[in-house]
Amino acid sequence: xxxxxxxxxxxxxxxxxxxxxxxxxxxxxxxxxxxxxxxxxxxxxxxxxxxxxxxxxxxxxxxxxxxxxxxxxxxxxxxxxxxxxxxxxxxxxxxxxxxxxxxxxxxxxxxxxxxxxxxxxxxxxxxxxxxxxxxxxxxxxxxxxxxxxxxxxxxxxxxxxxxxx
Amino acid sequence: xxxxxxxxxxxxxxxxxxxxxxxxxxxxxxxxxxxxxxxxxxxxxxxxxxxxxxxxxxxxxxxxxxxxxxxxxxxxxxxxxxxxxxxxxxxxxxxxxxxxxxxxxxxxxxxxxxxxxxxxxxxxxxxxxxxxxxxxxxxxxxxxxxxxxxxxxxxxxxxxxxxxxxxxxxxxxxxxxxxxxxxxxxxxxxxxxxxxxxxxxxxxxxxxxxxxxxxxxxxxxxxxxxxxxxxxxxxxxxxxxxxxxxxxxxxxxxxxxxxxxxxxxxxxxxxxxxxxxxxxxxxxxxxxxxxxxxxxxxxxxxxxxxxxxxxxxxxxxxxxxxxxxxxxxxxxxxxxxxxxxxxxxxxxxxxx
Numbered sequence: 001x002x003x004x005x006x007x008x009x010x011x012x013x014x015x016x017x018x019x020x021x022x023x024x025x026x027x028x029x030x031x032x033x034x035x036x037x038x039x040x041x042x043x044x045x046x047x048x049x050x051x052x053x054x055x056x057x058x059x060x061x062x063x064x065x066x067x068x069x070x071x072x073x074x075x076x077x078x079x080x081x082x083x084x085x086x087x088x089x090x091x092x093x094x095x096x097x098x099x100x101x102x103x104x105x106x107x108x109x110x111x112x113x114x115x116x117x118x119x120x121x122x123x124x125x126x127x128x129x130x131x132x133x134x135x136x137x138x139x140x141x142x143x144x145x146x147x148x149x150x151x152x153x154x155x156x157x158x159x160x161x162x163x164x165x
Numbered sequence: 166x167x168x169x170x171x172x173x174x175x176x177x178x179x180x181x182x183x184x185x186x187x188x189x190x191x192x193x194x195x196x197x198x199x200x201x202x203x204x205x206x207x208x209x210x211x212x213x214x215x216x217x218x219x220x221x222x223x224x225x226x227x228x229x230x231x232x233x234x235x236x237x238x239x240x241x242x243x244x245x246x247x248x249x250x251x252x253x254x255x256x257x258x259x260x261x262x263x264x265x266x267x268x269x270x271x272x273x274x275x276x277x278x279x280x281x282x283x284x285x286x287x288x289x290x291x292x293x294x295x296x297x298x299x300x301x302x303x304x305x306x307x308x309x310x311x312x313x314x315x316x317x318x319x320x321x322x323x324x325x326x327x328x329x330x331x332x333x334x335x336x337x338x339x340x341x342x343x344x345x346x347x348x349x350x351x352x353x354x355x356x357x358x359x360x361x362x363x364x365x366x367x368x369x370x371x372x373x374x375x376x377x378x379x380x381x382x383x384x385x386x387x388x389x390x391x392x393x394x395x396x397x398x399x400x401x402x403x404x405x406x407x408x409x410x411x412x413x414x415x416x417x418x419x420x421x422x423x424x425x426x427x428x429x430x431x432x433x434x435x436x437x438x439x440x441x442x443x444x445x446x447x448x449x450x451x452x453x454x455x456x457x458x459x460x461x462x463x464x465x466x467x468x469x470x471x472x473x474x475x476x477x478x479x480x481x482x483x484x485x486x487x488x489x490x491x492x493x494x495x496x497x498x499x500x501x502x503x504x505x506x507x508x509x510x511x512x513x514x515x516x517x
Contacts, residue, residue, distance in 0.1 A: 077209035089285065091209030093200065093320040093328040103332060107325075107393065110333050112367055114394025117326030119337045120307070122314050132323055137396065 003029035050085040050106055074098040135164055166236035166274060168247035172491040175482035176254050176276045178293040187296035188465045189413045191344040191384070194255075195302040195401075196291040197310055198329045198338035200320040206330040207266075207283060215283055216267040222282045225316045226271045231309060233273035240268045246496070249487035255293070257281055278309070286330050286338075288313075297409055299341060299401045307397070326393060336393030341400050343409055344373070348383040348462040349419035352434070358415055359385075366408050367391050373454075383458040387412070420466060435463030439472075443514050447503040453484050453510065476513055484509060 003011045009029035071080045079091030081102055090096070096103060107115055118137045121130050138161045145154040178192045204210060204218055223237055240248060240261060248262040257270050261284045268283035281289045290313070292306040320328040326336035334340070350356050363370050371386040387408070389400050423431045438459035442448075448456075461477050463469040482488065484506045490497050493505060 077205045079209055083208075087208060089208045089330040090206055090332070092205040093202070093322070095206075096322065096325055096328060107332050107335060110390075111335065111393040112391045114336075114391065116324055116394055117322075117336045118394060119326065119339075119396035119398075120310075121323075122319050122321050122327075123311070124314065124318055 001027055003027065003032050005029075005032035049109060050081070050088075050102070131164065135161065138164065166238075166272060168238065168243065168250045169491050171254060171276075172250060172483070172488045175479045176293075178277055178295045179478055179482055184296070185417065186413065189346055189416050190297040190409060191295070191346055193294045193297055193299045193302050194291055194340075194342045194344070195299065195306050196289055196340040196342075197306060198286040198327065198334045198340075199288040199290070199310070199313075200328055200330065201287050202318040202320045204287065204320075207285065207287070208330065212266060218287060219267045219269060219282050222280075222288055222317065223269060223271065225313060226280050226282075229309075229312045229316070231273055231278055233275055233278065235271050235273050235278075238270050238272065240270060241266065246487050246490050250485075250491055253485040253487050254482070258284060258289075260284060278305070286334070288317075297343065297405065299343070299405050303341075303397060303401045333390070334392050337395070337397050337400070339392055339397050339400055340388050341404055342386050342388035343404065345385050345387060345412065345416075346383055346458065346461065347385060347412075347416050348458050349423050350416050351383055352431075353419045353422055355415065355419055359412055362408070362411060362415070363387055366403070368408065383462075384454075420462075424466060431463075431466070432468055434459050435468050438463070439469065439514070442510050444511070445507045447500070448507040448510065449499075449503055450485060450506065453506060454481070457481055472514060480510055480513060 001011045003009045004027050006029060009031065011027035011029055013028045013030065013033045071082050073080050074091060074095050076094040076098070077091035079095050081099055084090060084095075084099075104115065116136055118133065118140055121133050138157055142154055142157040142161065145151070145157060200206060201218065201222075204214060207215065210218070227235065227237060238247075238251070240251075240257065243251075248257070251257045251270065252259055252262045254276065256272055256276060256279050258281065261268060261270070261281050264284075266283065268281070270282065271280040273279070277293045279291055281291075290306060290309060292302045292309070294302050322328055327338040329335055329338055347356070347359060350359055360370060367390050369388050369390050371388065373384040373386070389404070438456040442453075442456050442460065457477055457480055460469065460472065461474070464472060464474050464477065483492070486502055489502050489505050489509075497505065
């Protein structure tokens with residue numbers, strides 16, 4: 001679905017307004033929503049967000065053969081998207097893989113656009129994972145340093161990233 | 166430790182310091198959400214496995230050195246009033262108190278550490294401190310988390326971080342929050358300033374008792390919402406260096422405005438509050454909260470000299486419904502509670 005305002009980008013923000021008993025839907029892309037002074041915070045209940053994403057229709061899922069049914073259960077725990085959209089809680093860690101296509105936009109919206117963990121890592125996790133996350137951490141710091149025009153720190157970080165790779 | 170022993174004194178982290186910071190920031194809290202690898206999340210975990218998990222996590226928590234004596238309370242078998250008492254003291258969540266199934270909580274004697282087992286996630290550990298002490302909270306909880314992790318394997322994904330039942334906790338699983346007392350911002354009609362500052366920083370504003378509670382009275386919880394793509398340290402630093410100082414400053418400016426421009430209105434509010442508290446025969450918990458909040462402001466601003474802050478802090482805690490009932494040793498109907506509450510407050514405030 002295209003953004004109603006610019007008709008260029010994909011609409012990712014779906015507003016439903018109720019005024020005088022009239023239902024009015026607006027579909028906007030992130031940029032247009034922001035330019036209209038709308039910022040999407042996690043104030044929207046998770047289940048509503050998921051419902052909106054699921055009802056966005058088949059065009060949302062690019063690969064139609066993989067298009068999941070909302071009652072397709074996770075083989076591990078039996079959780080379905082339908083149930084998740086009611087309860088807002090998943091059934092097992094594997095659900096994040098099983099329903100990745102549907103959950104990713106939801107995660108992006110509730111986590112301020114982020115989809116990659118930075119921060120603490122359990123020590124039991126394989127060393128390579130530590131390294132990957134460490135690298136992501138450094139890259140994020142580098143981006144911040146460049147933004148702040150702190151080139152001395154940026155140079156140090158770049159060295160660290162090179163030696164870590 | 167039994168819940169009934171707790172009803173006579175306020176939590177250590179609530180009593181607070183005396184500097185200007187802790188006048189506004191009552192307490193700091195950090196919570197981490199964790200799940201064990203190899204188990205379903207609670208909505209899909211069979212009751213038998215829930216029991217197994219509960220026993221396993223409990224055993225681990227009781228075996229490690231948490232720097233304090235700890236007690237385990239089986240929430241499923243606790244009475245309703247005991248469960249309410251634990252929520253009034255912020256030791257368990259409302260959800261944990263009212264859910265079903267095998268679940269419990271490990272509580273350190275100083276009440277500054279608690280671990281809820283089988284809440285929304287398998288394990289939710291939290292650390293409290295009075296005033297603004299998020300760095301100390303983070304250090305402590307991080308150490309505890311490390312110790313637990315040596316004995317239990319957490320569900321973790323290198324992309325999504327710590328896996329949680331609800332995607333809103335993914336990544337770090339961290340919830341950093343501060344409890345704020347902002348009476349002057351409310352009185353001067355500048356409360357919007359606080360709300361928009363919070364929105365701008367992606368923070369949630371909640372009532373005194375966290376998730377699902379109204380922001381009534383002058384006490385609020387401010388907490389982060391984004392848990393993925395930011396490090397724990399970043400969230401803590403952001404609160405400590407950026408957000409909280411800004412809000413403290415708004416409140417302090419509002420207090421100055423009150424003192425300079427409306428000292429009579431301020432004194433009127435404060436003295437009326439004392440008047441009612443000292444003479445009422447029936448008082449609801451909502452009203453008590455509201456009036457005690459005004460008295461607290463009066464003490465902070467030096468308008469009241471004969472009541473110590475500790476007395477007010479104590480009354481906040483001890484006049485809550487479950488506290489009253491456990492203290493009385495029996496169930497009380499709302500009328501009886503309002504009578505007992507008014508009596509305790511009258512006694513406390515007239516002895517000063």
